[in-house]
Amino acid sequence: MGSPPPARPRLVDVAQAAGVSTATASLVLRGRPGPSGAARESVHAAAARLGYRPDRNASLLAARRTHLLGVLFDVSSPFHAELVTALDEAAGEHGLDLVLSTVTGRRDEAGAADLLLDFRCEGLVILGPTLKRSALVDLGGRCPTVVVGRSGTGPVTGVLASDRVGLELAVDHLARLGHRQIAYVDGPPGSIATARRRGYRQAMRHHGLDGEIDIVAGGVTESAGASTAHAVLGRPRRQRPTALIAYNDRCAIGARDVIMRHGIEIPEGLSIIGYDDSPPARLGTVDLTSISQDPVGLARATVATLARSFDGEAVAQGSSRHTDVVISPRLVIRGSTGPVSA
Amino acid sequence: MGSPPPARPRLVDVAQAAGVSTATASLVLRGRPGPSGAARESVHAAAARLGYRPDRNASLLAARRTHLLGVLFDVSSPFHAELVTALDEAAGEHGLDLVLSTVTGRRDEAGAADLLLDFRCEGLVILGPTLKRSALVDLGGRCPTVVVGRSGTGPVTGVLASDRVGLELAVDHLARLGHRQIAYVDGPPGSIATARRRGYRQAMRHHGLDGEIDIVAGGVTESAGASTAHAVLGRPRRQRPTALIAYNDRCAIGARDVIMRHGIEIPEGLSIIGYDDSPPARLGTVDLTSISQDPVGLARATVATLARSFDGEAVAQGSSRHTDVVISPRLVIRGSTGPVSA
DNA sequence: TGCGACAACTAAAGCGCTTTAAGAGAATGG
DNA sequence: CCATTCTCTTAAAGCGCTTTAGTTGTCGCA
Numbered sequence: 175m176g177s178p179p180p181a182r183p184r185l186v187d188v189a190q191a192a193g194v195s196t197a198t199a200s201l202v203l204r205g206r207p208g209p210s211g212a213a214r215e216s217v218h219a220a221a222a223r224l225g226y227r228p229d230r231n232a233s234l235l236a237a238r239r240t241h242l243l244g245v246l247f248d249v250s251s252p253f254h255a256e257l258v259t260a261l262d263e264a265a266g267e268h269g270l271d272l273v274l275s276t277v278t279g280r281r282d283e284a285g286a287a288d289l290l291l292d293f294r295c296e297g298l299v300i301l302g303p304t305l306k307r308s309a310l311v312d313l314g315g316r317c318p319t320v321v322v323g324r325s326g327t328g329p330v331t332g333v334l335a336s337d338r339v340g341l342e343l344a345v346d347h348l349a350r351l352g353h354r355q356i357a358y359v360d361g362p363p364g365s366i367a368t369a370r371r372r373g374y375r376q377a378m379r380h381h382g383l384d385g386e387i388d389i390v391a392g393g394v395t396e397s398a399g400a401s402t403a404h405a406v407l408g409r410p411r412r413q414r415p416t417a418l419i420a421y422n423d424r425c426a427i428g429a430r431d432v433i434m435r436h437g438i439e440i441p442e443g444l445s446i447i448g449y450d451d452s453p454p455a456r457l458g459t460v461d462l463t464s465i466s467q468d469p470v471g472l473a474r475a476t477v478a479t480l481a482r483s484f485d486g487e488a489v490a491q492g493s494s495r496h497t498d499v500v501i502s503p504r505l506v507i508r509g510s511t512g513p514v515s516a
Numbered sequence: 517m518g519s520p521p522p523a524r525p526r527l528v529d530v531a532q533a534a535g536v537s538t539a540t541a542s543l544v545l546r547g548r549p550g551p552s553g554a555a556r557e558s559v560h561a562a563a564a565r566l567g568y569r570p571d572r573n574a575s576l577l578a579a580r581r582t583h584l585l586g587v588l589f590d591v592s593s594p595f596h597a598e599l600v601t602a603l604d605e606a607a608g609e610h611g612l613d614l615v616l617s618t619v620t621g622r623r624d625e626a627g628a629a630d631l632l633l634d635f636r637c638e639g640l641v642i643l644g645p646t647l648k649r650s651a652l653v654d655l656g657g658r659c660p661t662v663v664v665g666r667s668g669t670g671p672v673t674g675v676l677a678s679d680r681v682g683l684e685l686a687v688d689h690l691a692r693l694g695h696r697q698i699a700y701v702d703g704p705p706g707s708i709a710t711a712r713r714r715g716y717r718q719a720m721r722h723h724g725l726d727g728e729i730d731i732v733a734g735g736v737t738e739s740a741g742a743s744t745a746h747a748v749l750g751r752p753r754r755q756r757p758t759a760l761i762a763y764n765d766r767c768a769i770g771a772r773d774v775i776m777r778h779g780i781e782i783p784e785g786l787s788i789i790g791y792d793d794s795p796p797a798r799l800g801t802v803d804l805t806s807i808s809q810d811p812v813g814l815a816r817a818t819v820a821t822l823a824r825s826f827d828g829e830a831v832a833q834g835s836s837r838h839t840d841v842v843i844s845p846r847l848v849i850r851g852s853t854g855p856v857s858a
Numbered sequence: 859t860g861c862g863a864c865a866a867c868t869a870a871a872g873c874g875c876t877t878t879a880a881g882a883g884a885a886t887g888g
Numbered sequence: 889c890c891a892t893t894c895t896c897t898t899a900a901a902g903c904g905c906t907t908t909a910g911t912t913g914t915c916g917c918a
């Protein structure tokens with residue numbers, strides 16, 4: 175393992191080796207205008223020769239700008255994983271870097287946020303926060319903050335994919351395939367599930383399927399989906415839906431399992447649509463049609479919002495009204511949906 | 517979102533408010549001996565009143581110790597997620613904090629490592645690295661480094677769970693249930709798969725099952741497992757194994773899918789053991805017996821190793837020999853294994 | 859020749875903290 | 889009563905960088 179600290183070269187070393195002052199070296203290394211061509215060359219040469227890497231902490235401290243975005247996420251969530259990747263990409267385009275923090279046994283969401291603030295990040299991104307409104311508002315007061323996947327509050331902007339549009343996409347797709355008996359597997363209590371349920375109703379009405387609206391109890395986990403499937407399969411044949419839209423992929427996958435074991439082919443006997451476009455949905459063996467919340471789009475919108483707040487000065491400060499940024503989800507069509515069988 | 521920087525209080529503010537010097541305030545806030553009881557009280561009071569939080573960057577810069585462990589991981593891996601959580605816990609016990617970095621589109625493993633080093637972390641943890649040996653050795657030369665899940669090289673220590681023991685546990689368990697025809701579903705080319713295959717052979721021999729050794733081609737994904745299952749189910753009945761040990765959970769789950777759809781009950785018709793004890797294996801609907809690499813154990817060992825190298829001075833520097841830390845995996849028994857049917 | 863304008867550079871003052879070395883009292887003791 | 893030893897404080901020197909204000913030297917032009 176170890177090695178004694180091989181004494182990293184510092185800026186003065188580079189400057190000395192290049193025969194210039196640290197001021198010049200600093201300017202050159204950051205590509206700032208000023209130094210002459212000759213100076214630039216010798217500094218770059220010296221830096222390369224010494225293997226110089228600036229000390230981030232010192233730079234940040236001196237520059238009073240950290241170019242750091244703090245991201246608070248749940249390390250065990252695949253959806254968050256995708257968001258983090260996308261955020262990093264988007265941050266890079268704005269010259270920002272990410273510092274990550276996650277909720278663990280010894281640190282709750284507030285503690286993790288504090289840790290990020292201690293790094294003096296210029297903006298805070300909170301993924302799917304379970305924080306109380308008041309705590310959120312407090313954070314928003316200390317640092318430009320965006321929550322992803324839920325509505326903002328007070329000074330905190332929310333960036334989210336429209337659930338209404340999501341369900342519209344799902345119902346449209348199924349209706350186009352000839353389905354009429356389209357059931358919706360409900361989620362847990364909460365604003366997200368409410369929005370999706372509402373979106374489902376609205377979309378059904380839109381297609382003149384008011385009479386077919388069919389909301390069955392579900393949940394968030396695979397086993398919830400499994401129970402739902404049992405319930406649906408227990409109905410008399412005529413009353414069974416020909417298609418299912420589930421609150422999320424996990425629920426959809428649980429239902430799918432039971433349905434298949436019941437001897438019903440998918441999509442011939444029943445079409446299924448999930449929500450989230452999670453990695454399991456993409457597995458060749460699962461191949462689930464799903465609504466993607468477009469992590470890349472969410473990430474871009476998030477970073478753009480924060481970046482705007484950095485240079486665009488404080489936004490609508492006094493009036494602590496918040497504005498959400500709502501993007502459109504996408505329908506990812508896979509093998510779990512097909513035309514309704516004759 | 518925004519808010520104009522509400523000017524965080526600095527140490528001088530606290531000191532001033534408490535009527536002491538910054539030196540005293542600094543000592544008090546870090547619980548160092550020196551200041552009197554009265555001083556302690558007033559500083560703490562002032563800090564609380566102002567809502568003071570030290571600027572991490574400034575502290576780190578001045579203290580020349582960062583107490584930071586850099587962790588390089590794959591944000592899309594559930595196994596890494598568990599490790600990160602466990603690492604954080606373990607680091608906390610040693611007074612260390614984690615700074616995370618992940619491979620993304622714009623940053624490869626080496627780039628991510630550089631980012632971590634720029635944060636001046638005192639130790640580097642690389643989870644399941646795909647880095648070349650030479651790159652690893654280079655990192656190890658710059659900073660105490662531990663790789664998790666693979667053997668070390670040069671100055672880099674490896675921390676891993678014994679594959680030999682893992683397969684021993686699996687075979688023991690099945691043998692105890694009366695199985696004799698235990699097949700092993702092989703993994704992709706590489707040292708890990710080799711170690712597991714060897715462990716399987718050894719364990720079988722140990723149980724006097726030399727004649728039953730049965731290694732079938734597999735792979736790392738669900739679909740690889742599915743193909744394997746098709747191959748096995750294509751055999752004449754007598755030659756079919758009564759139990760399967762798969763290279764990993766994903767492969768096991770793919771096989772399980774095909775087997776169930778083939779009308780064979782699990783575990784009555786066939787027992788299956790996976791490897792990794794990944795979240796999908798734990799799902800109620802999957803309920804897969806699996807070998808856990810004991811993330812908590814790995815994390816503890818990793819942090820302990822690094823911590824030792826911090827104060828214990830450089831370890832065996834000149835001789836660039838490396839030592840691995842090998843821990844024992846655990847068998848997690850679930851519903852996918854049962855007694856061999858009569 | 860002399861003066862302003864400009865380009866290229868640098869000395870030095872921080873950033874917010876830690877730490878060292880030294881100072882000021884108070885307490886001890888001969 | 890003065891020397892000695894503590895205990896408690898603090899001024900000041902950094903940490904490695906950025907940035908401001910200012911210096912130097914060159915050139916053009918009246």
